[in-house]
Amino acid sequence: MNFQKVLNPLFRNSDRDARKIQETQDALKAVMMDDDNVQETVTAVVVGAGSRGRGYADVAKVKPSWMKIIGVAEPNDEKRNLFATAHNISPENIFDDWRPLAAKGKIADVVFICTLDDQHYEPAIAFASLKYHIFLEKPMSINIEECAKITDALEKAGTVCAVGHVLRYSPFHRKIKEILDTKELGEILNIQHVEPVGWYHFAHSYVRGNWHKERNSTFSLMAKCCHDVDLLRWWTGLPFAKVSSFGSLTWFKQENKPKEAGDAKKCLDCKLQDTCPYSAKTVYLKNRWHTSVLAPSGKLTDIEDAVKSGPYGRCVYEMDNDVCDNQVVNIQFEKGDHTTPTATLTMIATSNALCERKVRIWCSNGDIEADEENAKIKITNFSTRQTRSINPYNSTQVVGGHGGSDMGITRAFILAVDAYKRGDRSTAQKYIPPIRESFTSHLFVFAAEHARHTSSVVDVQEYIEKHMQSTT
Ligand SMILES: NC(=O)c1ccc[n+]([C@@H]2O[C@H](COP(=O)([O-])OP(=O)(O)OC[C@H]3O[C@@H](n4cnc5c(N)ncnc54)[C@H](O)[C@@H]3O)[C@@H](O)[C@H]2O)c1
Numbered sequence: 001m002n003f004q005k006v007l008n009p010l011f012r013n014s015d016r017d018a019r020k021i022q023e024t025q026d027a028l029k030a031v032m033m034d035d036d037n038v039q040e041t042v043t044a045v046v047v048g049a050g051s052r053g054r055g056y057a058d059v060a061k062v063k064p065s066w067m068k069i070i071g072v073a074e075p076n077d078e079k080r081n082l083f084a085t086a087h088n089i090s091p092e093n094i095f096d097d098w099r100p101l102a103a104k105g106k107i108a109d110v111v112f113i114c115t116l117d118d119q120h121y122e123p124a125i126a127f128a129s130l131k132y133h134i135f136l137e138k139p140m141s142i143n144i145e146e147c148a149k150i151t152d153a154l155e156k157a158g159t160v161c162a163v164g165h166v167l168r169y170s171p172f173h174r175k176i177k178e179i180l181d182t183k184e185l186g187e188i189l190n191i192q193h194v195e196p197v198g199w200y201h202f203a204h205s206y207v208r209g210n211w212h213k214e215r216n217s218t219f220s221l222m223a224k225c226c227h228d229v230d231l232l233r234w235w236t237g238l239p240f241a242k243v244s245s246f247g248s249l250t251w252f253k254q255e256n257k258p259k260e261a262g263d264a265k266k267c268l269d270c271k272l273q274d275t276c277p278y279s280a281k282t283v284y285l286k287n288r289w290h291t292s293v294l295a296p297s298g299k300l301t302d303i304e305d306a307v308k309s310g311p312y313g314r315c316v317y318e319m320d321n322d323v324c325d326n327q328v329v330n331i332q333f334e335k336g337d338h339t340t341p342t343a344t345l346t347m348i349a350t351s352n353a354l355c356e357r358k359v360r361i362w363c364s365n366g367d368i369e370a371d372e373e374n375a376k377i378k379i380t381n382f383s384t385r386q387t388r389s390i391n392p393y394n395s396t397q398v399v400g401g402h403g404g405s406d407m408g409i410t411r412a413f414i415l416a417v418d419a420y421k422r423g424d425r426s427t428a429q430k431y432i433p434p435i436r437e438s439f440t441s442h443l444f445v446f447a448a449e450h451a452r453h454t455s456s457v458v459d460v461q462e463y464i465e466k467h468m469q470s471t472t
Pocket residue numbers: 047048049050051052053073074075076079096097098099114115116117119137138139164165166210223402
């Protein structure tokens with residue numbers, strides 16, 4: 001097995017990245033040896049063989065006894081053929097759209113729905129009616145009404161449904177939850193949570209890529225931070241009471257284009273192509289970062305063509321992007337007693353850290369400083385007056401994409417389906433939270449964005465009730 005193949009290429013060649021690659025390889029080897037065996041290999045079909053669909057399906061290569069991919073629906077010929085070949089899929093189960101796949105009835109245990117944000121609703125409803133176990137990428141949908149309908153349909157189906165809130169499954173975030181749940185540090189008073197998206201990652205996805213325009217996908221708080229809102233809810237176990245939010249598109253717009261760049265609209269026509277931090281030449285041609293998105297074949301000539309003529313070769317100051325590149329959310333939780341814990345969430349585009357969260361949690365009897373970038377969780381206990389540091393990756397836990405989350409959630413989903421198939425629903429529920437919990441996290445994100453749009457403090461329960469009435 002070539003473990004390198006299942007990793008995302010990393011832009012920076014720093015010591016830190018080298019360490020991460022080593023940790024990932026070690027942990028993937030550990031996964032191969034662990035004893036989480038499923039009774040009967042779970043069969044799966046993938047709708048959308050893009051970045052996410054391919055990533056989840058990779059688990060079938062690492063752990064063939066867990067899952068076998070037996071079908072795919074993908075309109076892009078090149079992606080479809082590569083995927084079908086990689087998983088040795090029979091021709092009768094290869095489709096260029098999810099509809100003919102659904103029309104065949106239920107041909108596998110599970111479906112991974114990995115189409116883009118505005119294309120989740122219809123397949124989710126169709127596959128739920130066929131009683132598939134469903135892995136549905138986040139966001140569930142791009143509006144509350146569709147999220148509510150999906151939730152109802154999946155609850156009615158009664159099968160296992162995982163929504164791609166992958167961070168709950170990373171060793172880092174699980175360790176934080178574990179520490180909080182012991183109550184060693186007492187009650188949570190405040191959380192400061194930062195999602196540093198990463199300067200070239202933000203430019204790739206939210207300036208040039210799929211999530212650059214709200215009308216075509218969703219707002220950046222939903223696209224990027226529905227994970228973080230879900231973590232805040234999960235760690236505290238509390239609903240949001242009130243929320244306010246500020247944010248805007250501040251940097252990636254024409255007014256900030258360097259004068260020396262002149263009229264250049266494409267990086268390869270620009271005088272700054274060797275010095276601009278966002279130069280497509282540097283990011284994609286020199287460092288080959290995320291080039292599978294530009295050219296699924298991986299051929300240099302295809303990547304060059306994409307940089308010459310596609311959106312990923314365009315100047316980041318000359319796009320039609322409109323999503324926020326920085327946003328803060330202020331939260332007051334509903335605890336139902338005399339205490340009122342609070343949290344702040346910051347999403348920032350221009351960080352060196354690449355989605356490696358920075359978290360501080362202040363509790364009544366201690367605090368936590370957690371830095372995903374340096375794989376360090378520092379815990380101080382006021383009673384014992386002792387401070388200790390933990391590296392949550394120093395173990396045989398699963399890592400891989402998103403700091404272990406992608407493998408972690410796929411493993412949990414497969415084990416849940418396996419338990420369900422054996423008639424053990426309570427074990428299935430231990431692995432995957434109820435769909436309504438994921439829906440609630442989405443509702444909080446919609447409420448926060450509403451607060452930003454209206455420059456107001458939103459009473460979250462009132463907001464939800466109002467919107468739920470309008471969907472019934
Ligand atoms: N959970 C996470 O952490 C996480 C991270 C990134 C993206 N996402 C979400 O995952 C989803 C997919 O993102 P991606 O980066 O893989 O996008 P992508 O563009 O790489 O993949 C989507 C694929 O769906 C295919 N598709 C389009 N119409 C289809 C149809 N009718 N039938 C079947 N396939 C069809 C496209 O051709 C494409 O290959 C998005 O909703 C995104 O927001 C989640």
